Amino acid sequence: MTKRTLKLGLVPTGVGGPGHGNRWLDPQVPADASVDIDWYIDVVRQAEAAKFDFVFIVDSQFITPDSPPHYLNRLEPFTLLSALAVTTARIGLVGTATTSFNAPFNLARRFASLDLISHGRAGWNVVTSGDAGTAGNYGLDEHFDYDTRYGRAAEYLEVVRGLWRSYEDGALVRNRETGQFLDPAKLHALNHQGKYLSVTGPLNIQRSPQGEPVIFQAGDSEQGRDLGARTADAIFTHAARIEDAQAFYQDIARRAEGFGRNADEVLILPGVSIFVGDTDEQAREIEQEHNRRDNNFELSLAEFGRAFGWHDFRQYDLDAPFPAQALEHARRSFFTQASRITRLALDQGLTLRQTVEAASLTRKSPFVGSAETVANEIIRWFEGRALDGINLMLGHPDQFARFTREVVPILQARGVYRTDYEDSTLRGHLGLPKPENVRTPAESAPQDDGVRPALVA
Structure with missing residues (x-):
């Protein structure tokens, strides 16, 4: 078995996301960072130099004047990640997209395109949209209720995965001698008719070197936990104490096994803020000062x-x-x-x-201290099965630089984090298997209720 290693993701929120509405006042942060592609390229290349697994782009589609600065004015994830795909070489590219306000065919096609452009580095952070006001931007009078949102999301994921498997491996022959481009027997329509969705297919794009994009999911409700345990490759969460993180980890593992999955193939990656100082006391002072200035x-x-x-x-x-x-x-x-x-x-x-x-205002990060202290705490959570890795919330540039310069080498020296990329795909970085592309009789036969399901993982 491959040794379990720590995973690192970067969450760049530019001029300041929730709780950091004054970050843009820092002269080290460009005042237009959230729409500055050069800024994104720079910070993501820094993460790639530190061998991060992926960059994670959060998104929403509804704002009010009270929304934090990053939400008020930011780049759309697919456009942003496509630019990053051609300006980086190895780091994974994860984008947020909602199942509530996107057509499955279009979304499947966009992610499949990003996956090919990046040679197998794409990931999809699946959300159902918590901002109820988003409905008005899509011509709806009100947002879906909780049960509908998550029921639709579960079916949506099956549909998208089914579309990603429209072409069997080897379907595109491209034989110039015989003049055969396609083996039509290896191209399959989906013909999905479900409770929430109706999609014919097939999708007009082949699979990537990693098979299909990695599925990320974030949600802490009962429905959200079930959706993640059933469908996700990795789960984005939050926890202030190791005991809470361990309880979440164990709960997701139990649910995943209940769905017949290998719990080790559902990674838990909480979002965290990290503050590094010369001493533990100085780091706490830096945290307090940043929190005071940013909010x-x-x-x-x-x-x-x-x-x-x-x-x-x-x-x-x-x-x-x-x-x-x-x-x-x-x-x-x-x-x-x-x-x-x-x-x-x-x-x-x-x-x-x-x-x-x-x-x-009073939340404190558990990952604050000297570089040695921060590394030790990350390792404690990792070895204690409170997490499989972290999504580092990119705050002030000097702190990100200290993390990559001082903490990462300790994690590498302790043998929990890579010194170089072992693979070229996001699935390879995360130690996840490539999904098989096999259509079984059970997947194409009608069920008792006469509804033909989409392909499932």
């Missing part, structure tokens, strides 16, 4: 409503008890997150001000 209570209060369907909490008395009735506004938004916040406020009897502070 303030007014920004946090304005942004706080996002989980609640962008409900405006500025209308309430800050020092009165948290308005629990606001949870109703989250029904078609980030309901799991909003429920957790509401439960915290009620259990602890918090005011609105205290709730905003607890949710936004």
Whole structure:
């Protein structure tokens, strides 16, 4: 068996994502970083030089004036990743795309194209869109409810994977001597008719060297965890304590095995912020200073409503008890997150001000200290099965440089992280098998309900 090794991803959020609305004030960060392709190329090449597994592009398609700067003005993921594909050589390229507001055929084609352009380095971060306002940008009166979002997403993934397997390996003969370009027996229509989707196929593009893009997924609800355990190759999550991370890791493993999967082929990759100093004390001071400069209570209060369907909490008395009735506004938004916040406020009897502070201003990273301390903590979480790797949230440039310059060499010296790329594809980097492209009789036979399913993994 191949030795288990730590995975590293980079999440660049330019001029500042949630909780970092003033990052753009740092003169080291270009004021237009989120739409500056040269900035992206530079930071991703730095990550590639440090042998990162992938860059991870987050996305959403609805904004308000209270959205953080990076959300207000940023490049669309496919266009951005296509540019990165031809300006990098080895690093994986993961983009976020929603199953709620994309046609499966078009999305399958775009990711397959990115996978070919990058020679097998593409990954898809599957989301269902938590911003309920997105529906209005696609001509809908309201967003799908939770059950519909996740039911549609599960079927959507099966359809996309089925489309990616339209061509059997060797279908495109390209024999100039015989004049045969295609073996038509190896091209298959999908003819999917399901509860949420109807897609004929076939897809007009071949598979890449890694077979098909790697599936990432993020979601902490029951439906989200089930979707990830059932369909994802890697799961993007968050955890402030190792005990919480271990519980999540074990839960996903249990669910994956329940779906008949090998739990070792479902990687857990939490998003983390890392602060490195000459000493542990200095690193905590750097963290506190960055948090103080990057955010303030007014920004946090304005942004706080996002989980609640962008409900405006500025209308309430800050020092009165948290308005629990606001949870109703989250029904078609980030309901799991909003429920957790509401439960915290009620259990602890918090005011609105205290709730905003607890949710936004006082979070501390567990990965703060000298380079040795940070490396030791990452290894502790890795060996303790709290994670398989980390998605490093790119904050201030000097801190990213310190991580790659000081922490990465320690991880390499300790034998948990690569010193060079072992493969050319994203699946190869992550130690994931290439999906087989085999159409079995069970996949083409009608089920009892007369619905013909898409291909499944």
